[in-house]
Amino acid sequence: MGADMHLPSARGPLSESLTADLATRSTLSSRTLERAARLADAPTAPLTDEDLQLSLAICYELHYRGFDAVDEEWEWNPELIRLRGGLERLHLSALRGLVGPVPVTDEPIDRQLTAAIAEDDGPSLSRYMSRHGTLEQWREYLTLRSVYHLKEGDPHTFAIPRLSGRAKAAMVEIQADEYGGGSAARMHSELFAGLMRDLDLDSTYGALWDDAPAAAFANVNTMSLFGLHRRWRGAALGHLATVEMTSSEPSRRYSAGLRRLGFDESTTVFYDEHVEADAVHEQIASVDMCGALVTEDPELAADVLFGARSALAMDGIAARHLLGAWEAGRSALRREPSLAA
Numbered sequence: 157m158g159a160d161m162h163l164p165s166a167r168g169p170l171s172e173s174l175t176a177d178l179a180t181r182s183t184l185s186s187r188t189l190e191r192a193a194r195l196a197d198a199p200t201a202p203l204t205d206e207d208l209q210l211s212l213a214i215c216y217e218l219h220y221r222g223f224d225a226v227d228e229e230w231e232w233n234p235e236l237i238r239l240r241g242g243l244e245r246l247h248l249s250a251l252r253g254l255v256g257p258v259p260v261t262d263e264p265i266d267r268q269l270t271a272a273i274a275e276d277d278g279p280s281l282s283r284y285m286s287r288h289g290t291l292e293q294w295r296e297y298l299t300l301r302s303v304y305h306l307k308e309g310d311p312h313t314f315a316i317p318r319l320s321g322r323a324k325a326a327m328v329e330i331q332a333d334e335y336g337g338g339s340a341a342r343m344h345s346e347l348f349a350g351l352m353r354d355l356d357l358d359s360t361y362g363a364l365w366d367d368a369p370a371a372a373f374a375n376v377n378t379m380s381l382f383g384l385h386r387r388w389r390g391a392a393l394g395h396l397a398t399v400e401m402t403s404s405e406p407s408r409r410y411s412a413g414l415r416r417l418g419f420d421e422s423t424t425v426f427y428d429e430h431v432e433a434d435a436v437h438e439q440i441a442s443v444d445m446c447g448a449l450v451t452e453d454p455e456l457a458a459d460v461l462f463g464a465r466s467a468l469a470m471d472g473i474a475a476r477h478l479l480g481a482w483e484a485g486r487s488a489l490r491r492e493p494s495l496a497a
């Protein structure tokens with residue numbers, strides 16, 4: 157049994173029947189298989205489909221912390237892995253459609269990554285949060301991001317055993333910082349939890365899953381997919397490099413947004429840490445990690461760039477979701493932010 161979290165509330169037919177199976181059975185029911193097949197046939201927008209993204213996140217979570225009351229044997233249940241594979245195909249083909257063709261040039265991969273980032277035209281959420289974000293909007297933003305940051309580092313870490321040599325050494329150097337360099341209190345997931353608590357949010361792992369919209373799960377599912385498939389190791393590294401390369405400046409803005417609301421450095425430490433660390437990680441990730449990988453295996457360049465563009469596209473989906481809801485005067489969450497007791 158997992159010790160950490162409860163199964164989330166269902167968001168549609170598939171997640172309803174999947175969670176029921178996980179809690180009460182040892183393999184999938186025919187009802188769940190039928191519902192998964194129906195989802196695969198239906199013309200949905202997979203990346204923003206609440207039922208699909210939550211179901212995929214539940215499948216992946218069995219590889220992370222698991223759930224209370226779900227038998228650990230489920231992790232490698234062949235039927236569940238097959239169902240997950242079907243959801244992954246829907247997710248990947250939508251992602252490919254969103255990202256479009258990925259041109260590869262003869263330039264060093266770090267330059268191509270820089271160019272992909274420069275080309276990105278997604279809205280700047282950090283600008284909005286630094287200048288305008290209210291306390292309520294900050295709580296919503298952190299709730300959405302908590303699905304990732306409370307497991308910060310973990311999805312990419314799955315790629316480490318697939319690497320060797322310089323690429324591996326570079327990735328371990330980055331991930332060691334994500335995990336606090338040996339100090340549990342300095343783990344980025346822990347710094348984020350402290351930030352949540354300072355804004356009166358429940359920082360328990362998984363506690364706010366029911367509040368988070370599909371965009372939050374689509375983002376982490378993309379990373380989990382890349383991290384858990386050896387075939388996608390290039391995309392995992394391109395994704396990580398892009399996260400690092402697009403973190404330092406925005407982190408400075410997020411920090412400024414919190415200070416504008418009266419918070420001090422004990423609260424902004426999560427962002428301040430990223431201003432410093434990611435200015436360094438950016439180089440290690442793009443030049444050393446992705447550079448070494450592509451030097452060793454030039455065919456992976458396209459996957460590295462696909463991972464990079466996927467990271468940018470996911471940020472765009474989340475930013476548009478948040479800004480669109482706020483512009484319309486609505487909450488971007490499924491429920492109003494639940495404040496910690």
Ligand SMILES: [Fe+2]
Nearest residue numbers: 308334344430
């Ligand atoms: Fe980090």
Ligand SMILES: [Fe+2]
Nearest residue numbers: 400433434437
């Ligand atoms: Fe980093």
